[in-house]
Amino acid sequence: MTTSLTEDAARFAADLSFKDIPDDVVRIARRCMVDGLGVMLAGSRHDALAVAECYLQKIGGSPAARVVGHPNLHVTAPQAAFWNGLSGHAMDWDDTQLAEGPNRPYGLLTHPTIPPLAAVMAISEMLGGVSGEALLTAFVAGVEVECKIAEAINPDHYNLGFHTSGTIGTFGAAVAAAKLIGLDVQGIRAAIGGAASMAAGIRANFGTMGKPMHVGRSAENGVTAALLVKEGFTFNDEALDGKWGYLSVAGRGGDPDLVLGRFGQPFVLVSPGISIKPYPCGVLTHPSMDLMKAVMKENALTPEDIESVTLLAANNILHPIRYRIATTELEGKFCMAFLLSSMILRGRAGKEEFTDAFVRSPQVQAMQRRVRTQFDREIEMMGQDRILSRIEVLTTDGRRISRMSDNRYRGGPEHPMSDAELEEKFLDCAQGVLSPATSRKLMDLVWQVERLESSTALLDLASA
Structure with a gap:
């Protein structure tokens, strides 16, 4: 029997296999990954990434992973997650989670794709490549946990100044990374505990490079939490719950009952759905x-x-x-x-x-x-x-x-961008970063990501 939100989230992620993911969820996950890689490519030419490149080259680290949009930058897995997350949110063109609970402000929960996608791209590189099924499964697990936590926390979390994509995104990245490196239920619970102590980001930094940095850090911190647990580091395994848990400390409480027992029932990617942005702004x-x-x-x-x-x-x-x-x-x-x-x-x-x-x-x-x-x-x-x-x-x-204005807005689940419109956005994002032929080839690979023998094929193209 479920005793806590932390346990429920960890058990869902640990038990999830590719065969458990419905076809419509796989289809939408592919769309999110196409969009996510596209906005990472676009963001890789942003001024913030030039600053980040100088920073990463100065602090150094073992060259364990390639990054999206840069052919010569090889860094540690947490650093690669930071780069991927920063570039993915640099243009504010990444997708958004919709709310379903009472008093949840529409469109203001989190940007769900980039933290877990940035994390799995980095971890898969560190591991020397994983199967497409494993990559997609870890991504879906991260998105689901991230969005359910964002739904559960009191809306004051955002309304009083936290930037949810930086805070709650850390949990999505941690769960995705933990899943991909093979942590069990207890390990994922601990990784969530680590994420809870590193989740940060305040809205005062909107309009500066600090805003996309929140998402870079959420990916980096999530990966760090998972890797520390893998090496034996300990964290509290009830870190979302109770008097000193994240929901109480960072959100004036919350309502876990909104999501308990509902991980994957239905998947957030399907209901209430995800908005893919036609414009690079809020x-x-x-x-x-x-x-x-x-x-x-x-x-x-x-x-x-x-x-x-x-x-x-x-x-x-x-x-x-x-x-x-x-x-x-x-x-x-x-x-x-x-x-x-x-x-x-x-x-x-x-x-x-x-x-x-x-x-x-x-x-x-x-x-x-x-x-x-x-x-x-x-x-x-x-x-x-x-x-x-x-x-x-x-x-x-x-x-x-x-x-x-109309209730139905372009990009939302009620009026989604078509696959053709999404491809047009991807190619626009990749323009000036990859050649047209490479852009098309990468996009086609992501459309069939679960069939890949090794995820290295994605970075072979995305880092070109």
């Missing part, structure tokens, strides 16, 4: 960005037609998206004025738009000052189970245009 902004694009197109507006734009929304959008005017691309990810300006000026927001040069350009700086946000109590009263907003446009010729 998912809370995406419906408003699509709405701005639609208003421009449907009314045949040009940038010169825009006198002013007002975005009306609830605090679930306005609090995290906190910069009034962006002056860097990192700030731009949390600045509605920039995000809507990008849609007004270019009708898109991708790799080319998320650059300091574009954010600082005179036309963007001028357009941002025509865009403002406003709290709307009616939208607030609709609840936080959807990402709702309204856009009001005043044109230079005096027209007033108002439109509300």
Whole structure:
């Protein structure tokens, strides 16, 4: 009989085999891995990774693992996990977990894929390669445990300032790494204990390199916890539970009953599902960005037609998206004025738009000052189970245009990106990092990852 959340999570992960994973979960896991590797490739050219390369070369370490997006960097497994996690979140283009419990803010639980994916890519390298089935099984175990813990913890964890992808992501990475190196139930419980003492990240660092570093550290710390346990290091084996457990210490408690006995029943990847991002910024902004694009197109507006734009929304959008005017691309990810300006000026927001040069350009700086946000109590009263907003446009010729966003947003489980759209995103992410032929070959391998004899085939291409 289950006695604790820690035990339940560890037993699920230890017992999970590839044959236990339903076909629809395998299919979605492949999609998450395609997307995750793609955003790692895109992020590998971010300024934060140039800093990280200098840091890793100076501290050194045994060259046990290759990394995604760099042909010459060979580092320790924890360091490889750090690099992969940092690059995977550098552009804020990685997928997001949806909430299902009461009072859980929509889209604000965690970015589920990158911490466990970064961990298994690093551990598989250290092991000299593992089967595709083993890689995918460990990844699924990590995602499931990570998301269920994020669901169980009190929403105050995020609302009061923790960055869940850095904190709860550590548990996903630890479980995925522990599973891949063959720890048993007791070993995985201990690895969760180690993760609990290293899980960190605060939202004050949003808009800086510190935000993606949270995810890099979550992957690194999860791998470290698993490897320490493998060598005999001890940790508390009830570290999620009780008065001094992580849920109480970092979240004013929680509600383990929401998830106890439900690991894999159903898998989070299927229900409530995962959102794959069309834009490299917070998912809370995406419906408003699509709405701005639609208003421009449907009314045949040009940038010169825009006198002013007002975005009306609830605090679930306005609090995290906190910069009034962006002056860097990192700030731009949390600045509605920039995000809507990008849609007004270019009708898109991708790799080319998320650059300091574009954010600082005179036309963007001028357009941002025509865009403002406003709290709307009616939208607030609709609840936080959807990402709702309204856009009001005043044109230079005096027209007033108002439109509300749709409950179904692009990328969410109710309106998912097609496989073709996902492939287009992957190839965009890989552009300038891998050759077109290598990008296509890598993507095709991930689509059939469970058939691989050795995971080394992925890094042979992804590190090229």
